[in-house]
Amino acid sequence: MPDGGAPPDIQVTELAPADVPAAGALLGRAYRDNPLTIALFGNDADLRERINGVAFAMRVKAMKPPALAVKDGGRLVGVCGFDPPGGTPIPSEDRRAMMVAWSEVGPDVGPTLMRMLQEWGRRAPREPHWNLGPVGVAADMQGKGMAKAMLQRFCEMMDAEKAIAFLETDLAVNARLYEKFGFVTTESAVVEGIETWFMVREPRP
Numbered sequence: 127m128p129d130g131g132a133p134p135d136i137q138v139t140e141l142a143p144a145d146v147p148a149a150g151a152l153l154g155r156a157y158r159d160n161p162l163t164i165a166l167f168g169n170d171a172d173l174r175e176r177i178n179g180v181a182f183a184m185r186v187k188a189m190k191p192p193a194l195a196v197k198d199g200g201r202l203v204g205v206c207g208f209d210p211p212g213g214t215p216i217p218s219e220d221r222r223a224m225m226v227a228w229s230e231v232g233p234d235v236g237p238t239l240m241r242m243l244q245e246w247g248r249r250a251p252r253e254p255h256w257n258l259g260p261v262g263v264a265a266d267m268q269g270k271g272m273a274k275a276m277l278q279r280f281c282e283m284m285d286a287e288k289a290i291a292f293l294e295t296d297l298a299v300n301a302r303l304y305e306k307f308g309f310v311t312t313e314s315a316v317v318e319g320i321e322t323w324f325m326v327r328e329p330r331p
Contacts, residue, residue, distance in 0.1 A: 136275045140192040141205060148202045149193065150183025156262030157182070162296040162320050166238060167231050180227040182207075184220040194276045196263075203264040206276035208291075211254035214223055238318060245317045246294050249324045255290040275308050284329055291327040296320050 133164040141149055157163050158175040167174040186193045186207050196204035218225075228235040250257070258280060263272045284291050293309065296302055301311060301323040316322070 136196060136271060136316040138194050138196055138275050138279045141186060141189075141195040143187070144190075145195060145202050146183055146187045148178040149195070149205045150181075152202060152205055152264055153182035153186070153207075153260050153262040154179025155262065155265065156192045160296055162242075162322075164316070165320055166235055173230060177227045177230060181224045184216055184224050185214070185260070188214050188216045188220065190214070193281055196272050196275060198267065201264075204262070204272035205268040206261045206273075206280055207259060209281060211256065211289075213229050213257070242318050245315075246322075246324070249294075249313055249315070250292050251290055251326055253290055253293045255326075256284060256287075258291050258293040260297075273303065277304075281307050281330075283325070284327065284330075290293055290329065293325050295323050295325070300325070301325060 154175045154177075158171055167177055186205065189207055189209065191210075193205055193207040195202060195206075225236065228239075237314050242317050248314050261273060261276065280291070283289075291309070293304060295304070301309075302320060304327075305311075305324055307327065308330065309327045311323050313324045314321065315324070
């Protein structure tokens with residue numbers, strides 16, 4: 127998710143409920159070819175994109191406060207999600223939709239994801255913290271400052287709340303981007319066969 131300087135006319139807003147399906151589709155595409163996605167869902171790119179789209183739509187739908195969004199001429203081109211301390215409860219019907227999507231791959235996906243989440247949780251700060259992600263930008267808008275605009279807004283929120291932020295990423299290029307916003311890698315580890323960077327950002331005065 128490399129990103130250039132943000133044009134001055136970019137407007138970051140809250141993700142509207144009507145845009146949740148588009149957000150799921152955008153994030154499904156953005157994460158489709160990540161190492162984690164391939165390891166979990168296999169070599170069928172269309173299947174990976176579809177399963178990710180369902181899961182991410184259910185996640186951002188439940189987020190409170192709402193995820194951040196960027197639009198270009200009415201088209202959703204960027205999404206930045208985050209979970210407050212304690213996480214985001216997902217309604218049971220939406221969890222079922224996620225499990226149905228995962229079942230297209232096979233019975234091992236759910237247990238593998240649970241193990242992975244437990245390993246991530248072990249590496250998270252002990253203090254109350256926000257968890258950044260998912261973050262994605264439409265393919266044709268990458269490098270135009272969309273991610274920068276959303277991450278700046280997220281960091282401003284964290285500074286105002288005097289809150290710690292945490293993330294995990296399976297791409298070194300993303301880790302380098304997050305470093306520009308004050309995130310520091312606290313650990314890198316291979317989790318379920320995937321190299322993962324764990325990063326923390328302390329609030330700034």
